[in-house]
Amino acid sequence: MSLRRLLSIVIKELRQLRRDRLTFAMIIGIPTMQLLLFGFAINLDVRHLDAAVLDQANTARSRELVAELGAGQVLNLRSALSSPQQLDELLREGRISVGVVIPPDFENRLERGDRAALQLVVDGSDQVVQQAARQLAAFPLVQLRGNATPAAAVEVVNFYNPERRAPVNTVPGLVGVILTMTMVMFTAMALVRERERGNLEMLIATPVSPWELTLGKVLPFIAIGLVQVSLVLALGKLIFAVPLRGSVFDIYLAALLFIIASLALGVFLSTLARTQFQAMQLAFFTFLPQILLSGFMFPYAGMPRAAQWLAEILPMTHFLRLIRGIALRGATLADLWTELAALAAFSTIMLGIAVMRVSKRLD
Amino acid sequence: MNAIEARGLTRRFANLLAVDGVDLTVAKSQVYGFLGPNGSGKSTTIRMLCGLLSPSAGQIQVLGLQVPQQAEQLKRHIGYMTQKFSLYEDLTVQENLEFLAAVHDLPRLRTRARISDLLRRYWLGDRLNQLAGTLSGGQKQRLALAGAVLHEPELLFLDEPTSAVDPQSRREFWDSLFELADAGTTILVSTHYMDEAERCHRLAILDQGRLVADGAPRELCASLPYAVWLIDCSQPRRAQQALQQQAGIVALAQIGAELRVLASSTAWDADALRQHLQGGSIEAQVRRGYPNLEDVFVAATRKPARDIAGALA
Numbered sequence: 001m002s003l004r005r006l007l008s009i010v011i012k013e014l015r016q017l018r019r020d021r022l023t024f025a026m027i028i029g030i031p032t033m034q035l036l037l038f039g040f041a042i043n044l045d046v047r048h049l050d051a052a053v054l055d056q057a058n059t060a061r062s063r064e065l066v067a068e069l070g071a072g073q074v075l076n077l078r079s080a081l082s083s084p085q086q087l088d089e090l091l092r093e094g095r096i097s098v099g100v101v102i103p104p105d106f107e108n109r110l111e112r113g114d115r116a117a118l119q120l121v122v123d124g125s126d127q128v129v130q131q132a133a134r135q136l137a138a139f140p141l142v143q144l145r146g147n148a149t150p151a152a153a154v155e156v157v158n159f160y161n162p163e164r165r166a167p168v169n170t171v172p173g174l175v176g177v178i179l180t181m182t183m184v185m186f187t188a189m190a191l192v193r194e195r196e197r198g199n200l201e202m203l204i205a206t207p208v209s210p211w212e213l214t215l216g217k218v219l220p221f222i223a224i225g226l227v228q229v230s231l232v233l234a235l236g237k238l239i240f241a242v243p244l245r246g247s248v249f250d251i252y253l254a255a256l257l258f259i260i261a262s263l264a265l266g267v268f269l270s271t272l273a274r275t276q277f278q279a280m281q282l283a284f285f286t287f288l289p290q291i292l293l294s295g296f297m298f299p300y301a302g303m304p305r306a307a308q309w310l311a312e313i314l315p316m317t318h319f320l321r322l323i324r325g326i327a328l329r330g331a332t333l334a335d336l337w338t339e340l341a342a343l344a345a346f347s348t349i350m351l352g353i354a355v356m357r358v359s360k361r362l363d
Numbered sequence: 364m365n366a367i368e369a370r371g372l373t374r375r376f377a378n379l380l381a382v383d384g385v386d387l388t389v390a391k392s393q394v395y396g397f398l399g400p401n402g403s404g405k406s407t408t409i410r411m412l413c414g415l416l417s418p419s420a421g422q423i424q425v426l427g428l429q430v431p432q433q434a435e436q437l438k439r440h441i442g443y444m445t446q447k448f449s450l451y452e453d454l455t456v457q458e459n460l461e462f463l464a465a466v467h468d469l470p471r472l473r474t475r476a477r478i479s480d481l482l483r484r485y486w487l488g489d490r491l492n493q494l495a496g497t498l499s500g501g502q503k504q505r506l507a508l509a510g511a512v513l514h515e516p517e518l519l520f521l522d523e524p525t526s527a528v529d530p531q532s533r534r535e536f537w538d539s540l541f542e543l544a545d546a547g548t549t550i551l552v553s554t555h556y557m558d559e560a561e562r563c564h565r566l567a568i569l570d571q572g573r574l575v576a577d578g579a580p581r582e583l584c585a586s587l588p589y590a591v592w593l594i595d596c597s598q599p600r601r602a603q604q605a606l607q608q609q610a611g612i613v614a615l616a617q618i619g620a621e622l623r624v625l626a627s628s629t630a631w632d633a634d635a636l637r638q639h640l641q642g643g644s645i646e647a648q649v650r651r652g653y654p655n656l657e658d659v660f661v662a663a664t665r666k667p668a669r670d671i672a673g674a675l676a
Contacts, residue, residue, distance in 0.1 A: 008465030012454065019453045019494075202449035202510075205413050206466045207438050 001211055009208075009216025013190070017220060023186065031178045031228045032235065038174050039167045039240050049129060051075040051098040054087050057106035065118070069100060087121060097123045168243070171236035172323045173296045175229055175255065176316050180262055180290050181283075183225050187266030188279040190217055196275055210358040214351075218263045225259035226252065233327075245330035253333060254322040257343045261315035264350035271357035290316040318342045364427060366391045366518050366549040367412060372421035374407050374572075381407040383572040384421070389551060389565070394544050396563030397553035398660060404572040405553040406446060409520050412551070413443050426518055439467075442511035446522040448503045450510055452496025456487055459495055460510060467514035481509040485539070501532030508539065512548070519543065521552040525559065537562055557657050566656075568663050575663040580656055587654045589613055589662055592636055594622040596647035605643040606636075614661045625658050 017023060053066050070077040075098060081087055087099045099121035103109065109117040123129055194200045194217075203213065229252065236242040244251070265286060273279035291297055293307055294316035300308065311317045318339040325331035325339075333340060367389035374382040382404040389395045397405045410416040412425055414434025423430040428437045450459045460481065464474040482488045485505040490498060495506060504524060511519060521540075525533045537559065544550055544564075552563070560566055560580065567577040576583055596602050599622040603615050606622075611630030616623045624636065633649040640647045 002468060004465055004468065008462055012451065012458070012462045015458060016451065016453050197452070198445060198447045198449040199451060201415065201445050202443065203466070204415060205438060205441065205443035206463070207435070207468065208466050 001209065005208055005212050006216050006219075009212060010219050013217055013220045027182065027224055027228065028231065030182055031232050034178055035171065035174055035232055035235050035239075038170050038177075039236070048076045049074060049098050050096045051077050051100060052079045052081050052087060052090055052096045053077055053100045053102070054081040054084065055102045056104045057102050059107055061110070062102045062106050065102070066100070075100070091121065091123055094123070097126065097129045167236070167240035168328065169324075170296075171232065171240055171242040172327045173320055174236075175232050175323055176258065176294065176319045177291060177296060178228055178232060179225055179255070179259055179319075180316055181287060182228065183221060183259055183262035184266040184269065184286060185280060185283040186224075187218055187221055187263050188269040188273065188283050189276050190221075191267060191270035192273050192276050192279040210355055214267055214355055214358055218267060221263055222256070222259055225262075226255065229255045229259075242327070244327050246326035246332065250326045250333045251323060254319065254326060254336075254340065254343075257340060257347070258315060258319040258322075261319075261343050261347040261350070264347045264354060265315070267354040268350050268357070271354055290314050293317065295320050312342070313346070315343055315346050318346075364391075365389060366393075366426060367395075367551065368422075368424045369412065370422045372408065372411060372423065373419050374404075374411060374416065375419045381572050382411070382418075385569070385572075385574045387567065387574070387577075389549060391549050392544055392547050393564040394540055394550045394552065394562070396560045396566040397551065397569060398555065398557075398560040398566055398656075399553070399569035400555060400664065402571075403569040405569055406522050407572075408569070409443075409522050409551065409553060413441060413520055414438065415443075439514075440517050442514070442516035442519045444507050444511040444519070444521045444524055446526065448495075448507055448527075450495050450503075450507060453494060455492050455494055456482070456498070456506055457491045459506065460513060463510045463513050469514055477513065481513065485509045500527045501529060501536075504528050504532065504536060505539075508536070512543065516548065518549045519551070521550065523553050523555070525554065525556065533559070557655070557660065560660075561656050568660060570664040576659060583659045584654045584656060587659055587662060588628065589625050589654070589658070590628040590631070591652035591654050591658060592624040592626060592631070592633065593650050593652045594624060594636065594640070594647050595620070595650075596622070596640070596645055598645060601643070602640055602645050602647060605640060605645060609639070614658070614665065616661075623652065625654075625662060 051069075053069075055062050055066060066077070066080075069075050077100075078096060079090075081090075081099075084101075087101070090096045091099060101119040101121060103117075103119065106117055109115050191214075194203070233242075233244065233251070237244065266283070269282040269286070270279055273282055289310065293303065293311040294300075294314055295311070296316070300311060300317070303311065322333075322336050322339045322343075325336050326333070365388050367387060369385060369387040372382055372385040372387065373380070385404075385408060387408075397408065399405050407416065411418045412423060412430065414425075414430045414437055417431050425437055426440055428434075430437060451462070454462065457478070460478045461474065464478065469477065479488075482491065485508060487502065487506060487509065490502060490506075495503065498506060504527065508521075508524070511521075525536055528536065533556075540550055540552065552559075554560055563580065565577065565579050566583065568575050568583075578586070594602055599617050599620060602622050603617060606612050606615055606624065611627035612624065613627065614623075614625040624631075626636070633651065636649045637647060
């Protein structure tokens with residue numbers, strides 16, 4: 001391994017990158033755009049569901065209940081209905097997501113307490129709406145009987161994100177998503193481009209070694225990855241007030257290891273692809289499971305066992321635990337060393353396989 | 364010691380036999396040509412000789428090194444100019460050369476002098492800061508040559524170096540090659556231009572992966588077992604039709620108003636040709652011509668290759 005050769009490849013790579021406006025724009029553009037999209041648009045707190053009320057009892061207490069529901073932020077009561085048929089129609093047309101039905105014998109049911117006094121007809125085709133309705137079902141109707149509210153048996157105390165703001169959870173995870181997307185794809189494409197344009201045939205006829213070639217192409221991307229991490233965390237703090245409770249050094253160290261793991265994956269993919277287009281497809285192929293199984297989109301705990309095993313292989317799963325732990329819970333790398341070890345193992349194995357496959361032969 | 368010695372060189376791709384039992388000897392400081400149509404195995408042979416492709420069978424010794432086993436060692440001593448321009452189009456002329464100098468571990472002190480020398484020699488001095496992708500065909504080819512000889516290799520492989528340049532640039536390019544050969548560099552160059560092949564010290568003709576002839580161009584012409592006849596008549600196309608299927612006629616080509624006939628020297632002579640044409644009521648004058656490399660090439664590639672190679676040996 002010659003340091004001069006390695007350095008000359010790095011410099012060449014940086015020069016090419018500087019002239020490649022599109023890639024350069026993507027390095028800054030992708031993180032910024034995704035941060036704004038995910039931060040503002042993806043909000044799993046359910047508010048303002050359109051609803052209609054069919055009050056068949058029409059008593060003082062039923063009207064009080066309707067007023068109470070309307071005062072909350074969950075339902076947006078749009079109309080009072082006079083028949084069940086109207087309710088069916090509105091639901092089917094998708095103009096409301098929830099129908100509140102108060103039966104004629106509302107008062108009796110309320111007093112006896114043996115049957116549900118209130119029915120919520122819910123548009124089950126949307127999972128998020130279902131979830132919200134389940135919360136509504138816990139609405140304390142007992143209050144209406146004039147009794148004192150009984151203390152809840154279980155109290156949920158929300159540590160780390162008391163206001164339940166979605167950006168606090170998504171922004172640190174977003175660092176992982178953005179790095180996965182850009183690092184894997186950029187390296188895979190950068191290496192395949194060399195082959196596709198014929199540069200590789202010239203290069204392998206020189207004394208350059210596979211290690212020098214691979215490392216030289218990958219090193220600039222480590223720096224780029226760290227720039228992206230800084231960008232996302234800074235914007236997250238400025239725009240969405242995402243807290244960074246742990247040490248910034250720990251975050252960068254975790255990110256560095258994750259970048260290396262992603263680059264290793266990219267190098268490996270580049271040895272499978274013949275064209276840049278194939279490289280991009282392969283990158284997307286690995287991108288989806290990382291997003292879906294890592295715990296970024298769906299909670300890890302709720303996944304079937306097989307999916308959890310698969311998730312354990314993916315570097316993003318470990319990085320998410322690391323960054324959420326450090327940034328939100330103030331954990332240290334020592335607390336999370338197993339995740340670090342998993343990332344290191346992934347990088348080593350992937351890079352090893354990849355460099356073995358980067359041969360200096362055309363056959 | 365010869366620069367290249369290859370015995371029984373063979374390469375198979377799936378069902379295709381790209382190179383089939385080629386024996387090759389290239390002496391030092393020679394310009395050795397590979398002549399053959401597209402798909403005849405020229406590039407594959409060059410790639411095997413550089414150690415970029417492993418042969419399916421056969422032995423290769425280049426500059427005294429076993430290939431592919433010692434290919435890495437060999438790569439310090441060879442230059443390879445690929446068929447397609449393979450320097451970086453998004454780097455400038457200077458950046459490309461500096462990169463190659465570093466890759467070849469050229470001492471820093473010598474790099475600067477060597478690069479300015481090459482830029483002057485290959486008329487690229489005024490293109491120093493131009494992106495390689497924006498150079499003309501001839502300039503790209505000169506840059507590629509500069510890149511391939513930067514580390515002063517003993518042996519230079521050039522794969523169809525002049526396929527994308529105009530005749531003037533081609534002539535200048537060949538002058539550069541002889542300059543390198545005079546300085547002691549062995550050059551193996553593939554081409555499908557006859558005029559280029561004629562300029563080589565020695566020549567190998569490849570057809571469908573087989574070596575069908577090799578020797579100095581003049582020797583190859585002299586040992587052709589056929590005679591060349593030039594037929595002057597008013598209707599050369601009719602004369603061509605009349606001779607087309609005749610035994611002993613190897614090739615026919617109309618050159619301007621004349622018909623050039625390559626024929627077996629035992630079966631045909633000037634009188635026989637004239638009489639045959641007269642039989643078809645064509646009045647013609649027949650005179651003897653001199654065989655050129657094109658005749659050698661046509662004779663070698665149109666007949667069963669084994670016969671020709673035998674006949675020429």
